[in-house]
Amino acid sequence: MLRKFWLVFAQACTICLALLFVVATLRPDLLPRVKEHAANIIVTQETATEVAGTRVTSYADAARKAMPAVVNLYTSKELPSRNALAGDPMFRRYFPSPTPQRQTSLGSGVIVSPDGYILTNHHVVQGADDIQFVLADGRRVKAHLRGSDPESDLAVLKADEEDLPAMTFAPADSLQVGDVVLAIGNPFGLGNTVTLGIVSALGRNYLGVNRFEDFIQTDAAINPGNSGGALVDTAGNLVGINSTIYSQSGGSVGIAFSIPVSLARKVFEQIARDGEVTRGWLGIQPVPVTPALAKELSLAQPEGVIIVGLQQGGPADKAGMQLMDVVTEIGGKSTRNVPQLLARIAELAPGATAKVRIVRAGSDVAVDVVVGKRPPPDRQ
Numbered sequence: 489m490l491r492k493f494w495l496v497f498a499q500a501c502t503i504c505l506a507l508l509f510v511v512a513t514l515r516p517d518l519l520p521r522v523k524e525h526a527a528n529i530i531v532t533q534e535t536a537t538e539v540a541g542t543r544v545t546s547y548a549d550a551a552r553k554a555m556p557a558v559v560n561l562y563t564s565k566e567l568p569s570r571n572a573l574a575g576d577p578m579f580r581r582y583f584p585s586p587t588p589q590r591q592t593s594l595g596s597g598v599i600v601s602p603d604g605y606i607l608t609n610h611h612v613v614q615g616a617d618d619i620q621f622v623l624a625d626g627r628r629v630k631a632h633l634r635g636s637d638p639e640s641d642l643a644v645l646k647a648d649e650e651d652l653p654a655m656t657f658a659p660a661d662s663l664q665v666g667d668v669v670l671a672i673g674n675p676f677g678l679g680n681t682v683t684l685g686i687v688s689a690l691g692r693n694y695l696g697v698n699r700f701e702d703f704i705q706t707d708a709a710i711n712p713g714n715s716g717g718a719l720v721d722t723a724g725n726l727v728g729i730n731s732t733i734y735s736q737s738g739g740s741v742g743i744a745f746s747i748p749v750s751l752a753r754k755v756f757e758q759i760a761r762d763g764e765v766t767r768g769w770l771g772i773q774p775v776p777v778t779p780a781l782a783k784e785l786s787l788a789q790p791e792g793v794i795i796v797g798l799q800q801g802g803p804a805d806k807a808g809m810q811l812m813d814v815v816t817e818i819g820g821k822s823t824r825n826v827p828q829l830l831a832r833i834a835e836l837a838p839g840a841t842a843k844v845r846i847v848r849a850g851s852d853v854a855v856d857v858v859v860g861k862r863p864p865p866d867r868q
Contacts (some may be wrong), residue, residue: 807857818842823833
């Protein structure tokens with residue numbers, strides 16, 4: 489009797505285990521969940537509602553806000569005659585010169601004031617004697633050059649009309665790496681074109697493009713004709729002026745550089761007011777501190793800028809600064825490298841006195857320098 493009962497029990501257990509295996513294989517959702525204690529891993533995940541609430545599916549509003557203020561620039565200039573006698577009055581009397589040849593070029597610009605002020609690149613309008621732009625609504629308007637700054641590659645135009653759509657400046661230094669940006673311009677003469685990318689890097693310098701470099705790097709497609717156009721954030725506000733691209737083929741490869749709005753606004757305000765940009769000048773020739781130089785000069789860190797040249801009679805020379813001085817701070821702001829040093833000096837007002845901190849023979853020294861006015865680029 490006991491043996492028979494045991495056989496029945498064994499068969500029942502076998503059937504139950506078989507049923508459990510079938511359910512676990514085909515319908516595991518019917519089994520109760522067992523809390524695992526083996527691994528103490530906490531995973532946080534947004535709910536579908538939260539994700540859907542923050543997802544951006546279109547940048548149409550930003551483009552719609554910014555595009556009316558981006559213009560297509562058309563410039564032209566007369567080409568010099570190749571005939572060496574073209575300037576001789578007697579030659580021109582008997583051999584009238586043919587119709588002068590003109591060179592045309594394309595570019596972009598950004599209206600930054602309803603009064604008709606337009607920001608663009610210096611290289612877009614350099615040498616042009618005829619400048620016209622086309623608005624998004626198709627109107628063609630003439631403009632003239634208000635002023636240009638080759639050292640930042642920026643120029644300001646003044647339109648012959650007013651009450652124009654203007655773009656809003658984004659707050660200075662509001663941009664972060666990874667932010668989505670739109671590039672708007674006139675690539676290859678196609679007219680207002682919008683491309684999308686992200687901010688790849690900030691503060692790019694040592695590119696050898698401009699004297700004052702603090703570029704925004706982006707992978708938004710920028711091509712010939714985009715120069716001088718707008719780089720805007722997802723709210724449609726201006727964060728940069730598209731300036732140049734890195735390319736071995738001449739087309740976009742996903743590395744483009746824009747002048748940040750913090751620099752562009754300073755240049756614009758000075759040119760619009762005075763017709764030129766005024767910068768401070770100390771009359772020094774700087775080179776970066778390398779690890780080898782830092783060791784030789786007994787510096788704690790390879791930071792700062794070494795003076796290897798002094799303009800005779802210049803502000804720094806008059807203040808008693810010397811060759812091989814290491815500049816670490818100007819006006820209370822650090823100068824860790826050459827671009828930072830140049831930016832600090834440029835911010836100084838000519839005629840003002842600036843406190844320059846240097847390291848000389850291992851000692852910290854403070855020098856008061858009366859700031860001069862930076863000479864034009866052709867005098868450097």
